[in-house]
Amino acid sequence: MRVLITGNKGYIGSVITPMIAAAGHETVGLDTGLFEHCTFGEAPPRVPQLDCDLRDVQASDLEGFDAIVHLAALCNDPLGDLNPELTMDINYAASVRLARLAKEAGVPLFLYASSCSLYGASGEDMVTEEAEFQPLTAYAKSKVLTEQEVSRLADDSFSPVFLRNATVYGLSPRLRLDLVVNHLVASACATGVIYLKSDGTPWRPLVHVEDVGRSILAALEAPRSLIHNQSFNVGSNDENYQIWQVAEIVNRIVPGSRIEYAPGATGDLRCYRVDFSKIHRTLPNFKTEWTVESGAHQLYRAFTREGFPYEDVDGPRYQRLKQIRALMSGGLLDSSLRWVNLRQAVVLS
Numbered sequence: 001m002r003v004l005i006t007g008n009k010g011y012i013g014s015v016i017t018p019m020i021a022a023a024g025h026e027t028v029g030l031d032t033g034l035f036e037h038c039t040f041g042e043a044p045p046r047v048p049q050l051d052c053d054l055r056d057v058q059a060s061d062l063e064g065f066d067a068i069v070h071l072a073a074l075c076n077d078p079l080g081d082l083n084p085e086l087t088m089d090i091n092y093a094a095s096v097r098l099a100r101l102a103k104e105a106g107v108p109l110f111l112y113a114s115s116c117s118l119y120g121a122s123g124e125d126m127v128t129e130e131a132e133f134q135p136l137t138a139y140a141k142s143k144v145l146t147e148q149e150v151s152r153l154a155d156d157s158f159s160p161v162f163l164r165n166a167t168v169y170g171l172s173p174r175l176r177l178d179l180v181v182n183h184l185v186a187s188a189c190a191t192g193v194i195y196l197k198s199d200g201t202p203w204r205p206l207v208h209v210e211d212v213g214r215s216i217l218a219a220l221e222a223p224r225s226l227i228h229n230q231s232f233n234v235g236s237n238d239e240n241y242q243i244w245q246v247a248e249i250v251n252r253i254v255p256g257s258r259i260e261y262a263p264g265a266t267g268d269l270r271c272y273r274v275d276f277s278k279i280h281r282t283l284p285n286f287k288t289e290w291t292v293e294s295g296a297h298q299l300y301r302a303f304t305r306e307g308f309p310y311e312d313v314d315g316p317r318y319q320r321l322k323q324i325r326a327l328m329s330g331g332l333l334d335s336s337l338r339w340v341n342l343r344q345a346v347v348l349s
């Protein structure tokens, strides 16, 4: 298949693009490169690229693709709170526009990276794809609205599929540390402290970045009748954790580390336990291979091997919100997150 992957230079994209290529598909990327110079270890292999902002893509750019894997977005809750309108613009309006143009250009399959965060505050009970949406943030709302609107485009010629990923962890050349497992391991390695900002009670489903790649491959290769206009939670039933459990796993793996709670730490409203039976039942080729335990080991080994500077744990290099703020205050990005000077974007990369 000829596959366009938006957001291919990000945390998930830089892991799954080589996986899709290794499975024999032709890959082309589309990414504005916000985090292109935030590389951990070796840079990901380059692929042919549509070097444009998602908001500027044209139907003619999309002709000839068999599938689009749509990852590009402003990804995380605090980033959405920084400027909810931008999150709506890029994550929602530009995503729906991309889907419309894809349909117009005759692309039959549209795999959308959605998120289990749209279940928001669903509490202790396991939620399936049928559960009510309870988005708590601009980011989660943008995912709900995009799913709803793109779903209406489905017809005989256009199959959208909504892959609701659990919170992702694991090694990537475009590492993110604003994700709970990654942050706790990095913090334990660099400072010896596993610092919990909440009281550790909220439930969170977790999935390894390579297993996200496996779900995309399984969907790309599935018979259309099984996936047409369907939503799938992506993860596995036994990988729902309370945050304190994640802290204990990290504590066992990183020698000499200790767990600390923020003074006055309370619960986090965002709390959801997710049922992943549907994807395993529908796509038997999809199997997760990682657990939080093996993923934390992977990160620990990488951080020990490469060395992990203290200032990078909470600094702008691997924190999406801080990186964007740094690019804006340095005059490289304008207030709509467009590069002020495209040349600078290229030099940075």
Ligand SMILES: NC(=O)c1ccc[n+]([C@@H]2O[C@H](COP(=O)([O-])OP(=O)(O)OC[C@H]3O[C@@H](n4cnc5c(N)ncnc54)[C@H](O)[C@@H]3O)[C@@H](O)[C@H]2O)c1
Pocket: 006, 007, 008, 009, 010, 011, 012, 013, 030, 031, 032, 033, 034, 035, 052, 053, 054, 055, 070, 071, 072, 073, 074, 075, 090, 113, 114, 115, 116, 164, 165, 166, 167, 168, 169, 174, 176, 179, 320
């Ligand atoms: N990481 C997670 O835990 C997680 C969980 C659930 C869903 N998701 C979804 O998966 C997708 C990828 O997440 P990620 O963790 O790789 O995020 P990321 O921030 O690492 O990567 C996003 C990529 O999109 C690009 N991008 C942003 N705005 C763009 C624009 N206007 N035009 C072109 N490119 C643009 C960025 O340059 C970046 O490379 C997102 O849609 C996210 O919502 C992620």
